[in-house]
Each structure stands twice: as structure tokens, then as C-alpha cells.
Amino acid sequence: MKDWKKGECDLIPGKTAPHIMVVERDYPATYERFTSIGPLMEKIGNGGKGIAWNTQSEMDLLRKLNYTKAEGPAKGQPMLNTAIDAAEMILTLAPETNGQVAVKAWAALSEFTGRDHTHLALNKEDEKIRFRDIQAQPRKIISSPTWSGLEDEHVSYNAGYTNVHELIPWRTLTGRQQLYQDHQWMRDFGESLLVYRPPIDTRSVKEVIGQKSNGNPEKALNFLTPHQKWGIHSTYSDNLLMLTLGRGGPVVWLSEADAKDLGIADNDWIEVFNSNGALTARAVVSQRVPAGMTMMYHAQERIVNLPGSEITQQRGGIHNSVTRITPKPTHMIGGYAHLAYGFNYYGNRRF
Incomplete structure (x- = not known):
């Protein structure tokens, strides 16, 4: 693999180097643009996972729902002045919440596969979930090609369902499920096939053990942050419905053996800390x-039970307080089908 930085080849955007795109910024107009929907939604449409579709009718609807900017650089564009405006934008443009968009999205995928997939959403083409709908009660979303499962009354949601039953290629180099990764970087790191890697020493504990004691016993444990069982991302778990399924507030799970060593009883307040930061939670x-x-299930809302930390002298702390970004070289492979990345974020759950 030749490297343009070493003079081994020419710099060719998208081939020997990343794609280069010029983005013009009108900084005095930042707020006006931030509080409106930009013109590219109508020029190039919406999309994801390699497909795109026209959104003109949805933009016209948003101009009526949210009204438009009267003047300035965003004149005539739908406004995003409130959280409800932003919610209406998402619900209107997303195929999961707008049946008409879902049909267009499946049609776009059909052009790629050569098979008709629109039947997966046609029966819900007239369904449009609005903000006040989900304010009143939870709503079942619509099947979308953005995901590989099926939202159906007769089939449980399962990843990869549409790939199997709709003969949609997997998003890989071959279009099939791949166990062997034939890429030079993967071969160089010995990771062309599944391999076991023992936990690495993150060097985030040794320097703080015994240095920030509050008089209670300390013990170094592996800290995991799996997806939680009561909510995910922006879905609140601290509401009356969900609180019947869990105790609410931030909690950290630990074994009976470790709890005994530390003198911790179930539901005791504890602090988890390392050189990155600290968090307070109840023990499970x-x-x-x-x-x-x-382990601490990630994305636990900080809206109830937030005492101060004796270690940091600050309020609360969450699972991200004690974790840090740890990039993996093979995750930097770009432009090679499924071995590619985009600048989004490297969260602690990725590793």
C-alpha cells in the first residue's frame, strides 16, 4: 500500500487519500443557520447507508408546521426555534416515522438491489407520526431500509431479517456475511479472523489508588458500560412507566464477592473513580x-439521585466520566466497503 505522504504516489482524493470537500462558513450567520433547515435537504435530498431520496414535499410540510425565517441568510427556510420544531423536523423527515418517506426510501433501495421492497411500508404510507402523537403515547415505528430488522405485527424485530428474507446484500465488500477480513491492515494486526485479545492495561488506576481515599475500602475492577435494559440514548428511563422496572437513578452493578470485600450492601451509595474522573451511584x-x-449501563439519565462526589468535589458524574477515547488502528480503515469510518464519535462502548 503506497503512501502519498512519503512521496510514494500522488495525492488523489478518494483513492490514495480521503475525499476532500470544501465547506464555506458564514460565521456571523451561524445562529440563523443553526435555527433553520438548510437548503441542501431540497437540493440533494435525505438519505443514509448509501441511498438517498427526494424530500421536497416534506420540506413544504415543515414550512407550514414550523413557519419560515422572515429574513436573513436562512430566509424562507423552515424554522427550528424550539425543541418541538426540531422534533417535528426529525419525525417528518425520518422514514421510521413518516410512511411516505419510508416508501421513498425503500424505492431508493430497490433501485440498488433490482427488487421491489416498497411492500414493506406501503400499508403505512399514509401514516405520519407527529410530536403530539408521541407526547400522548408511544407509537410503533415504520420499517426502514436504514435498519435491517422489520417492524411488523407478525415478526419479532431481528437484525439481518431483511437481508435474509428480502435478499438485500449485507453492507460488506462481498454483499455476504464475512468472517475473513482480507485487508492489509487487518492482516498486519493479525485480525483477519476473530481473535481473543486480553484486556489491556489502560494505566488509569495505579496513580490514584490510595491517593483520594474518603476512608472507605478501595478495589480495582474492570468497568464495563453495556446498553441498558430500561432505555437507550435519548429515551428517558426515569419516567413512571420505566421506574416500575428498575430502581431509577444511576446504578453500578458488582458481584457479591467484591461487594463483601468492600463492605458494600445492595443500594449503598458508592463512588467509581480512576485517573479520568469519578461518578456516584447506588450499588446493585x-x-x-x-x-x-x-458494570454501569450507559446513558442513565442524570435527573434523579445526584449527590456530590467526595473525590472530585463536583456533582454526580456518569459512565463517561471514568472512560476515555481509545482509538483502535483497524477502526481507521477508510473507503473499503464495510471497513470504513465517518467522523462521528468514538464512544466508550465501541471497544
Whole structure:
């Protein structure tokens, strides 16, 4: 693999180097643009995962729902002045919440596969979920090609369902499920096939052990942040409905053996800390957690139970407070089908 930085080849955007795109910024107009929907939604449409579709009718609807900017650089564009405006934009443009958009999205995928997939959303083409609909009660979303599962009354949601039953290629180099990754970087790191990698020493504990004691016992444990069972991302878990399924507030799970060593009883307040930061939470002592590890389900809302930390002298802390970005070289492979990345974020859950 030749490297243009070493003079081994020419710099060719998109081939020997990343794509280069010029973006013009009108900084005095930042706020006006931030609080409106830009013109590209009508020029190039909306899309994702390699497909795109026209959104002119949806933009026309948003001009009526949210009204438009009367003047300035965003004149005539739908406004995003409030959180409700932003919610209406998402609900109107997303195929999961707008049946008409879902049909257009499936039609776009059909052009790629050569098969008709629109039947997956045609029966819900006239369904449009609005903000006040989800304010009143949860709503079942519409099947979308953005995801590989099917939202259906007769089939449980399962990843990869449409790939199998609709004969949609997997998003890989071959269009099939791949176990062997034939890429030079993967071969160089010995990761062309599934391999076991033991936990690495993140060097985030040794320098703080015994240095920030509040008088309670300390113990170094592996810290995991899996998806939680009561909510995800922006879905609130601290509402009356969900609080019947869990105790609410930030919690950290640990084993009975480790809890005994530390003198921790179920529901005690604890602090989890390392050189990156600290968090406060209640302990969930469980026989299902193996000794030597502890876990905190990610995205626990900070709206109830937030005491101050004796270690940082600050309020609360979340799972991200004690984790840090750890990029993996093979995750930097770009422009090679499924071995590619976009600048989004490297969260602690990725590794």
C-alpha cells in the first residue's frame, strides 16, 4: 500500500487519500443557520447507508408546521426555534416515522438491489407520526431500509431479517456475511479472523489508588458500560412507566464477592473513580456479576439521585466520566466497503 505522504504516489482524493470537500462558513450567520433547515435537504435530498431520496414535499410540510425565517441568510427556510420544531423536523423527515418517506426510501433501495421492497411500508404510507402523537403515547415505528430488522405485527424485530428474507446484500465488500477480513491492515494486526485479545492495561488506576481515599475500602475492577435494559440514548428511563422496572437513578452493578470485600450492601451509595474522573451511584449487588468486574449501563439519565462526589468535589458524574477515547488502528480503515469510518464519535462502548 503506497503512501502519498512519503512521496510514494500522488495525492488523489478518494483513492490514495480521503475525499476532500470544501465547506464555506458564514460565521456571523451561524445562529440563523443553526435555527433553520438548510437548503441542501431540497437540493440533494435525505438519505443514509448509501441511498438517498427526494424530500421536497416534506420540506413544504415543515414550512407550514414550523413557519419560515422572515429574513436573513436562512430566509424562507423552515424554522427550528424550539425543541418541538426540531422534533417535528426529525419525525417528518425520518422514514421510521413518516410512511411516505419510508416508501421513498425503500424505492431508493430497490433501485440498488433490482427488487421491489416498497411492500414493506406501503400499508403505512399514509401514516405520519407527529410530536403530539408521541407526547400522548408511544407509537410503533415504520420499517426502514436504514435498519435491517422489520417492524411488523407478525415478526419479532431481528437484525439481518431483511437481508435474509428480502435478499438485500449485507453492507460488506462481498454483499455476504464475512468472517475473513482480507485487508492489509487487518492482516498486519493479525485480525483477519476473530481473535481473543486480553484486556489491556489502560494505566488509569495505579496513580490514584490510595491517593483520594474518603476512608472507605478501595478495589480495582474492570468497568464495563453495556446498553441498558430500561432505555437507550435519548429515551428517558426515569419516567413512571420505566421506574416500575428498575430502581431509577444511576446504578453500578458488582458481584457479591467484591461487594463483601468492600463492605458494600445492595443500594449503598458508592463512588467509581480512576485517573479520568469519578461518578456516584447506588450499588446493585448481584450473583449474576462475576468477581473482578463491575458494570454501569450507559446513558442513565442524570435527573434523579445526584449527590456530590467526595473525590472530585463536583456533582454526580456518569459512565463517561471514568472512560476515555481509545482509538483502535483497524477502526481507521477508510473507503473499503464495510471497513470504513465517518467522523462521528468514538464512544466508550465501541471497544
